[in-house]
Amino acid sequence: MSKKFTLVLVVAILLLSVAPSLSAQNQPLKIGFLPGVVDPFYQVMQLGVEAAVRDMGVEVVIQIPPTWGVEVQTPILDAMVARGDLDYIIIAPTDKDQMVGPLQAAVDAGIGIITVDTFLGDGDYVNGPVTFPISYIGSDNVEGGRIAARALAEAIGGEGKVYINSTNPNVSSVEGREQGFAAVMAEDYPNITVLGPDYNLDDMNTSTQQTTAVLETNPDLRGVFGTNVFSAQGAGTAVVNAGLSGEVQVVAYDATQFAIEMLRAGTVTMVLAQKPFDMGYMAVQFAVADAAGVTSLPARVETGFAIITQDNVDEPEIARFIYQVP
Numbered sequence: 150m151s152k153k154f155t156l157v158l159v160v161a162i163l164l165l166s167v168a169p170s171l172s173a174q175n176q177p178l179k180i181g182f183l184p185g186v187v188d189p190f191y192q193v194m195q196l197g198v199e200a201a202v203r204d205m206g207v208e209v210v211i212q213i214p215p216t217w218g219v220e221v222q223t224p225i226l227d228a229m230v231a232r233g234d235l236d237y238i239i240i241a242p243t244d245k246d247q248m249v250g251p252l253q254a255a256v257d258a259g260i261g262i263i264t265v266d267t268f269l270g271d272g273d274y275v276n277g278p279v280t281f282p283i284s285y286i287g288s289d290n291v292e293g294g295r296i297a298a299r300a301l302a303e304a305i306g307g308e309g310k311v312y313i314n315s316t317n318p319n320v321s322s323v324e325g326r327e328q329g330f331a332a333v334m335a336e337d338y339p340n341i342t343v344l345g346p347d348y349n350l351d352d353m354n355t356s357t358q359q360t361t362a363v364l365e366t367n368p369d370l371r372g373v374f375g376t377n378v379f380s381a382q383g384a385g386t387a388v389v390n391a392g393l394s395g396e397v398q399v400v401a402y403d404a405t406q407f408a409i410e411m412l413r414a415g416t417v418t419m420v421l422a423q424k425p426f427d428m429g430y431m432a433v434q435f436a437v438a439d440a441a442g443v444t445s446l447p448a449r450v451e452t453g454f455a456i457i458t459q460d461n462v463d464e465p466e467i468a469r470f471i472y473q474v475p
């Protein structure tokens with residue numbers, strides 16, 4: 150092959166690889182991103198979305214609900230649909246049932262839906278009650294709850310009373326964590342009693358108040374599981390405020406800087422990091438692939454965890470999963 154032809158071929162390949170992904174109307178693909186709430190987990194997810202948007206030459210419209218709930222998320226979703234220029238919406242549904250209708254309307258308007266972090270229905274988009282989303286990209290939260298339960302059970306010597314502090318009912322992510330946690334305790338630790346869950350509606354102060362009340366009424370409490378950012382931060386704060394740091398063990402879901410500080414201080418015994426950057430990046434990839442005509446996208450992608458302890462928190466391959474937000 151002549152050198153000139155090789156050079157032309159290489160340049161052509163490079164140009165094709167950076168060509169913007171186009172919609173059916175031959176316009177740059179435009180994607181909406183609508184997470185659950187403003188928090189470090191979704192901020193890291195947004196970094197993943199933005200990195201993929203840059204890499205794949207697409208456009209994104211980002212809107213983040215100030216607080217959690219269908220009454221906040223639905224109007225934002227409806228406004229995104231009403232724009233009429235979005236090809237896909239990447240969303241973390243704030244209720245696995247109540248968000249089905251509004252998202253079905255988005256699909257009826259010709260918008261592809263990819264759910265991240267939380268799912269609709271039972272999460273089975275092939276054979277379940279809800280099948281219109283392209284995919285669910287997120288954690289296996291039942292397994293996450295099981296990991297948390299084993300860590301807490303080990304930290305308290307396999308016996309005693311523990312408490313779950315969580316955010317909202319009917320949210321697939323924390324619901325799975327609660328289920329996995331309770332299942333391991335029931336199956337493998339007959340001498341551990343589980344209190345809760347109490348729901349803090351994603352408010353850290355409420356979580357602190359709830360956990361404080363449980364500590365006061367249960368002086369024999371040995372451990373607490375906070376099922377997400379604000380639950381873990383609130384529960385850990387309550388344990389510290391009660392002067393019980395290191396005595397009442399805390400397992401934290403989500404690797405915020407706050408959780409890591411509590412880990413280093415000995416208040417938290419294990420932090421379970423999710424991979425929100427991966428969720429965001431892959432969701433954009435899936436939208437681009439679907440627009441290009443790919444038909445073999447998996448309906449479920451589980452992005453895994455990093456288990457963070459005092460022993461490994463400074464190891465670069467672990468520390469990289471701490472939620473670093475700008």
Ligand code: T6T
Nearest residue numbers: 188190266322377378379403
């Ligand atoms: O734990 C994450 C997320 O996985 C969950 O669905 C809701 O809470 C967080 O956003 C953390 O606040």
